[in-house]
Amino acid sequence: MKLTLRHATKRFDDKILFKQCSFTIPSGSFVAIKGKSGAGKSTLLNCLALIEPLTSGQLLFDETDVTMLSWSKKSRLYRQDISFIVQDFGLMPNETVMENLIIALRYERLSAKKCKQRCLAVLCKVNLADTLLDEPIFRLSGGEQQRVAIARCLLRQPRLLFADEPINALDRDNAADIMRLLQAINASGCTVVLVTHDDTYDNCYDDVIYL
Numbered sequence: 001m002k003l004t005l006r007h008a009t010k011r012f013d014d015k016i017l018f019k020q021c022s023f024t025i026p027s028g029s030f031v032a033i034k035g036k037s038g039a040g041k042s043t044l045l046n047c048l049a050l051i052e053p054l055t056s057g058q059l060l061f062d063e064t065d066v067t068m069l070s071w072s073k074k075s076r077l078y079r080q081d082i083s084f085i086v087q088d089f090g091l092m093p094n095e096t097v098m099e100n101l102i103i104a105l106r107y108e109r110l111s112a113k114k115c116k117q118r119c120l121a122v123l124c125k126v127n128l129a130d131t132l133l134d135e136p137i138f139r140l141s142g143g144e145q146q147r148v149a150i151a152r153c154l155l156r157q158p159r160l161l162f163a164d165e166p167i168n169a170l171d172r173d174n175a176a177d178i179m180r181l182l183q184a185i186n187a188s189g190c191t192v193v194l195v196t197h198d199d200t201y202d203n204c205y206d207d208v209i210y211l
């Protein structure tokens with residue numbers, strides 16, 4: 001899916017985060033958003049992912065102006081097409097890996113057995129052992145938690161994937177793993193937009209947007 005931002009402005013009270021911002025993220029591309037802390041990167045990502053409204057301007061998904069859609073149409077679009085990895089992973093720490101994963105399957109009518117098979121298949125894709133399925137999240141390392149968050153996105157097969165600092169606070173090996181997974185998701189046709197402070201993977205991006 002292609003994303004187009006036209007003359008977009010976002011303001012919180014009298015604080016302007018971005019003004020008359022325009023760019024296009026082509027379908028199937030891998031784009032990074034960079035800028036100093038507090039510049040508004042997370043807010044921009046939230047706006048692109050329909051979590052936060054723009055103050056003014058247009059956001060188009062392919063040729064559709066999504067700023068004009070009703071709340072229910074936006075939420076349907078979000079459910080169907082968008083996956084979002086939040087800065088702190090967005091997992092429920094006291095629930096098991098399985099319970100965190102099956103949230104992504106809640107709109108599909110699958111048997112318990114089929115759900116478990118799908119969860120095990122994505123765990124394998126992110127290099128996590130089957131035995132972790134019944135483990136509560138709080139017992140996992142930061143890198144493992146991040147991989148569960150990505151596994152959950154994989155279950156959804158989104159057309160748009162947003163990730164807010166997905167490799168922040170990870171060691172080099174874990175960060176490289178996560179980047180490989182995001183590239184694999186991107187290679188399957190999903191448009192990927194991530195926020196990062198890291199310059200290590202600059203050659204992986206089709207474009208970098210600076211705020």
Ligand SMILES: Nc1ncnc2c1ncn2[C@@H]1O[C@H](COP(=O)(O)OP(=O)(O)OP(=O)(O)O)[C@@H](O)[C@H]1O
Nearest residue numbers: 012013015017035036037038039040041042043044
């Ligand atoms: N809901 C809100 N209401 C008012 N101000 C907000 C709100 N959300 C964010 N802000 C402010 O907007 C500014 C940008 O926040 P944002 O989280 O988008 O920055 P960021 O670039 O992601 O920073 P970081 O790199 O530290 O994550 C901050 O000054 C923040 O306090």
Ligand SMILES: [Mg+2]
Nearest residue numbers: 041042087164
């Ligand atoms: Mg942020």
